[in-house]
Amino acid sequence: MPQISEKGKAAPASPIRKLVPYADEAKKKGRKVYHLNIGQPDIATPETMLNAIHNYPDKVIEYSHSAGNISYRKKLVEYYSRYNIHLTPDDIIVTTGGSEAILFAFQSCLNPGDSIIIPEPFYANYIGFAVNAGIKIVPIPSSIESGFALPPIADFEKTIIQNVNKGVLKGIMVCNPNNPTGYLYSKAELETLRDIALKYDLYLFADEVYREFCYDGKQHFSVMQLEGLEQHAILFDSVSKRYSACGVRVGCLISKNKEVMAAAMKFAQARLSPPSLGQVAAEAAVDTPEDYFTDVVKEYTLRRNIVADAINKMEGAFCPKPAGAFYIVARLPIDNGDTFCRWLLEEFEYNNQTVMMAPASGFYSDPKFGTDEVRISYVLNAEDLHAAMEVLAVALKQYPGRKK
Amino acid sequence: MPQISEKGKAAPASPIRKLVPYADEAKKKGRKVYHLNIGQPDIATPETMLNAIHNYPDKVIEYSHSAGNISYRKKLVEYYSRYNIHLTPDDIIVTTGGSEAILFAFQSCLNPGDSIIIPEPFYANYIGFAVNAGIKIVPIPSSIESGFALPPIADFEKTIIQNVNKGVLKGIMVCNPNNPTGYLYSKAELETLRDIALKYDLYLFADEVYREFCYDGKQHFSVMQLEGLEQHAILFDSVSKRYSACGVRVGCLISKNKEVMAAAMKFAQARLSPPSLGQVAAEAAVDTPEDYFTDVVKEYTLRRNIVADAINKMEGAFCPKPAGAFYIVARLPIDNGDTFCRWLLEEFEYNNQTVMMAPASGFYSDPKFGTDEVRISYVLNAEDLHAAMEVLAVALKQYPGRKK
Numbered sequence: 001m002p003q004i005s006e007k008g009k010a011a012p013a014s015p016i017r018k019l020v021p022y023a024d025e026a027k028k029k030g031r032k033v034y035h036l037n038i039g040q041p042d043i044a045t046p047e048t049m050l051n052a053i054h055n056y057p058d059k060v061i062e063y064s065h066s067a068g069n070i071s072y073r074k075k076l077v078e079y080y081s082r083y084n085i086h087l088t089p090d091d092i093i094v095t096t097g098g099s100e101a102i103l104f105a106f107q108s109c110l111n112p113g114d115s116i117i118i119p120e121p122f123y124a125n126y127i128g129f130a131v132n133a134g135i136k137i138v139p140i141p142s143s144i145e146s147g148f149a150l151p152p153i154a155d156f157e158k159t160i161i162q163n164v165n166k167g168v169l170k171g172i173m174v175c176n177p178n179n180p181t182g183y184l185y186s187k188a189e190l191e192t193l194r195d196i197a198l199k200y201d202l203y204l205f206a207d208e209v210y211r212e213f214c215y216d217g218k219q220h221f222s223v224m225q226l227e228g229l230e231q232h233a234i235l236f237d238s239v240s241k242r243y244s245a246c247g248v249r250v251g252c253l254i255s256k257n258k259e260v261m262a263a264a265m266k267f268a269q270a271r272l273s274p275p276s277l278g279q280v281a282a283e284a285a286v287d288t289p290e291d292y293f294t295d296v297v298k299e300y301t302l303r304r305n306i307v308a309d310a311i312n313k314m315e316g317a318f319c320p321k322p323a324g325a326f327y328i329v330a331r332l333p334i335d336n337g338d339t340f341c342r343w344l345l346e347e348f349e350y351n352n353q354t355v356m357m358a359p360a361s362g363f364y365s366d367p368k369f370g371t372d373e374v375r376i377s378y379v380l381n382a383e384d385l386h387a388a389m390e391v392l393a394v395a396l397k398q399y400p401g402r403k404k
Numbered sequence: 405m406p407q408i409s410e411k412g413k414a415a416p417a418s419p420i421r422k423l424v425p426y427a428d429e430a431k432k433k434g435r436k437v438y439h440l441n442i443g444q445p446d447i448a449t450p451e452t453m454l455n456a457i458h459n460y461p462d463k464v465i466e467y468s469h470s471a472g473n474i475s476y477r478k479k480l481v482e483y484y485s486r487y488n489i490h491l492t493p494d495d496i497i498v499t500t501g502g503s504e505a506i507l508f509a510f511q512s513c514l515n516p517g518d519s520i521i522i523p524e525p526f527y528a529n530y531i532g533f534a535v536n537a538g539i540k541i542v543p544i545p546s547s548i549e550s551g552f553a554l555p556p557i558a559d560f561e562k563t564i565i566q567n568v569n570k571g572v573l574k575g576i577m578v579c580n581p582n583n584p585t586g587y588l589y590s591k592a593e594l595e596t597l598r599d600i601a602l603k604y605d606l607y608l609f610a611d612e613v614y615r616e617f618c619y620d621g622k623q624h625f626s627v628m629q630l631e632g633l634e635q636h637a638i639l640f641d642s643v644s645k646r647y648s649a650c651g652v653r654v655g656c657l658i659s660k661n662k663e664v665m666a667a668a669m670k671f672a673q674a675r676l677s678p679p680s681l682g683q684v685a686a687e688a689a690v691d692t693p694e695d696y697f698t699d700v701v702k703e704y705t706l707r708r709n710i711v712a713d714a715i716n717k718m719e720g721a722f723c724p725k726p727a728g729a730f731y732i733v734a735r736l737p738i739d740n741g742d743t744f745c746r747w748l749l750e751e752f753e754y755n756n757q758t759v760m761m762a763p764a765s766g767f768y769s770d771p772k773f774g775t776d777e778v779r780i781s782y783v784l785n786a787e788d789l790h791a792a793m794e795v796l797a798v799a800l801k802q803y804p805g806r807k808k
Contacts, residue, residue: 001605002513002575002605002606002636004663004664005512007511008511008667011667011674012670013673014470014673014674041464043464045462045465049465050460050463054457055458056454059448059449060445060446060447060448060648060649061650061652063650066418099675100500108408109406110409111409111410111411114409125675125676128670128673128675129674134516201405201406202406203406231406232405232406246465246466246467247465247467247468247679247680247681248681249500249677249679249680259412260412263412263413266416266417266418267415267532269417269421269529270503271500271503271504272501272503273651275500275682276650277457277651277681277682277685
C-alpha cells in the first residue's frame with residue numbers, strides 16, 4: 001500500500017471539531033448540548049441574499065471569471081469604500097471563502113521552509129494552511145492578562161532578528177478582530193506592525209473577516225488603510241460571518257501588490273472559478289440595509305456581556321471582555337481544557353444539559369500552552385447563553401480535575 | 405518590496421484563458437467570435453437543480469459538514485451504484501469542484517519532490533496543481549496517430565523504473581474520458597494500469613469528470629471498479645460537466661484507502677466546508693431523469709461528428725474521432741498553434757467572424773510539443789459549429805504560417 005504524505009501526517013485535526021463524536025453521544029443520551037464551540041452564527045442571513053438565490057435568473061449555472069464576477073468585484077469596491085479602503089476591481093480576487101484567500105497568498109508569497117510570525121493564540125486552521133504550503137508559524141505569545149493585546153514590540157523584534165538572520169522570515173499575520181481572543185487591534189498597534197513590516201521588508205497578512213463585529217463604539221482599522229504599506233499588505237476577507245452566510249463560500253484576497261496578485265491569479269485560474277451561486281448572493285448582500293448590522297452588533301454586545309460577566313463571577317475563572325468578533329478565551333480553574341471539555345460531554349449533566357466548548361490548546365503552536373483555557377463562541381441567543389453559563393458554573397464546581 | 409514565491413513564478417498562466425484579451429479586442433471590432441476554447445457547455449442545467457436553488461429552504465446559509473452533507477453523500481452512493489461503483493458515504497469527501505479533490509489528494513499522498521506519471525497531452529491545470537503541491541509531472545507521450553490511446557506498456561515501465569529507482573515516483577494519473585484528447589480508456593487499458601500500480605506500489609489517480617460523455621455506445625469503466633486496487637485508486641469527480649453546472653463548484657474525492665481519506669479530511673476541515681448552495685443543487689441533481697443524459701449524449705455525438713468530419717476534410721488537417729468528453733485535439737497544417745490562434749483573433753476575419761481555440765502546446769509538459777495542434781471544445785450548437793468550421797477552413801487557406 002502506498003504511503004501517505006508527510007503533510008498528511010503533520011496536518012492537525014480540527015480542535016473545534018474533534019469533540020463532535022462525544023457531543024453526538026451526549027445527544028443520543030437525550031442531553032441538551034449548548035454549542036459554544038462553533039463559529040456558525042444563528043443570526044438570519046439577510047433577505048437580500050436569500051432573495052437573490054430564490055430569484056437566480058440563469059438557465060445555465062456557469063463558471064464565473066477566475067477572479068470572480070466583475071459586477072461583484074465592483075460592488076466590493078463600493079463596500080470597502082464605506083470603510084475608507086480604496087480599491088479597484090483589479091485589487092480583488094474572489095475566493096472560495098477566506099480559507100482559499102489564505103492558501104493563495106501563502107502559495108504566492110512564501111516558499112516552503114519560510115516562516116511567518118503570528119501572535120498566539122491564533123485561529124487553529126492557520127496551522128493546516130501552513131502545513132499545506134510547507135511553511136512554519138513562529139508564534140509570539142500574547143497574554144490573557146493584557147486581554148491578548150499585541151505583544152510588546154520588543155518581543156517582535158527579538159523574534160524577527162533571530163529569523164531574518166536565518167533568511168526565512170517573510171511575514172507577519174494578524175487576525176483582526178481576533179479569532180479566538182476577540183481582541184480588536186488599535187490603529188496604533190497596526191501602525192507599529194506597519195513600521196516593523198517596512199523595516200524588515202515583510203508581508204503583513206491580515207485576516208479581517210470579523211470587520212463588522214466591533215463593540216463599545218470602537219472602529220475597525222484595516223491593514224489596507226495603512227499608508228506606505230501598499231506593497232506589503234495582504235488582506236483576507238469573507239462574507240461568511242458578515243452576513244451569517246458561511247455556506248456560500250465566498251471570500252476574497254486583496255492587495256495592491258501587482259506581482260502577488262498576478263501570481264495568485266495563476267492559482268485562481270487553475271481552479272477555474274469561485275462559487276457562482278454564492279457570488280450572486282454576496283453581490284446582493286452589499287445592499288443589505290445598515291440597520292441589519294446595527295441590530296447584529298447590539299445583539300452580540302449583549303451576548304458578550306452575558307458570557308464575560310458570568311465567567312468573571314465564577315470562582316477562579318477569568319476572561320477579558322473583548323471588543324470584537326464573537327469569541328472569548330477564558331481561563332478556568334481546571335487541570336486541562338481538553339480533558340474538561342471531553343468530561344463535560346461524556347460524564348457531566350445538569351438538569352440533562354451540558355456545554356460544548358473548544359479547548360484553547362488547539363489555538364496555540366504548542367498544545368502545552370493554554371491548557372487551562374477554553375474558547376467560547378457566543379453565537380447562541382441570550383436565553384441559551386444564560387442557561388449555558390449556569391451549566392458551566394455547576395460543572396466547574398463538580399469537575400474532578402478542578403484546581404484547588 | 406518582498407519577493408513573491410518560487411511557486412508563484414513557476415505556476416503557468418492558463419493556456420485556455422491567455423488569449424482572452426485578443427478575443428475581447430476582436431469583439432470590440434464587432435467581430436463574431438466562435439468560442440471553441442472553453443469547457444463551459446451551453447447545455448441547460450437540469451430543472452432539478454434550478455428548482456432546488458429557487459426553493460432553497462433555510463433562513464441561515466450555514467456551513468455543511470467538512471466532508472459534505474451526509475444527505476448528499478448518501479445520494480452520491482446511490483448515483484455511483486448505477487455505474488457499478490460500490491461506496492459508503494465515508495469513502496466520499498465533497499470538494500469545491502474537482503480541482504479541490506486533486507489538491508487534497510496531492511497534499512495527502514505526495515511529498516514535495518515526488519513525481520507522478522501522466523500520459524500527455526494532459527489537462528493544462530494539472531501543472532498548476534503540481535506546482536501548488538511541489539510535485540513533478542513525468543509525461544509519457546501518447547500520439548495523435550493512435551487517437552491518443554494509452555501509450556505502450558513498455559513506455560510506462562521504462563519511465564517507472566527510471567523514477568522508482570530515484571525513490572520519487574508515487575503515482576500515475578489519468579483523465580478518463582480525456583481532456584484534452586477526448587480519448588476513452590478501455591477496461592483493458594485500465595487493467596494494465598492497475599497491474600502496473602500494484603507491481604510498483606503506486607497510486608492510480610483518475611479524473612473522471614466526463615464519465616457521462618461516452619459515445620458510439622461505449623461504456624465508461626472506472627478505476628473504482630478495478631478489483632484489487634482498493635488501496636491505490638483515488639477518484640476525482642465533479643458535477644460541473646455532468647449537469648452543465650460548472651458554477652456550483654461541487655466535486656468529490658473518493659477512495660477506499662482510509663489513511664488517505666483521513667489525511668484529506670484534515671485539509672477539508674481546515675477549509676471548513678464545501679459550498680452549501682451548490683450541494684443542495686447537486687443533491688437534487690442525482691434525481692435528474694435519465695433522458696436528460698440520453699439527449700445530451702445524442703447532441704454531443706452530433707457535434708463531435710460535425711467538427712471531426714469538417715477537420716478531416718480540410719487539406720493537411722487531421723483529428724481522431726474520440727469516444728468521450730467534448731474535446732478534440734486536431735493537427736493543423738500550421739507553423740505554430742499559439743501564433744495561429746492569436747492571428748485568428750487579431751488579424752483574421754471571414755464575413756466578420758472568427759474562431760477562438762486553445763493552442764495544444766499548453767497541454768504538454770514542454771511547450772515545444774504539440775506546436776501544430778489545437779484543442780477544440782465542441783460546446784456550441786450544431787449551427788454555430790458548422791459556421792465555425794467554415795471559418796476555420798478559410799483561415800487555414802489564408803494563414804501566412806501555413807505549412808507547405
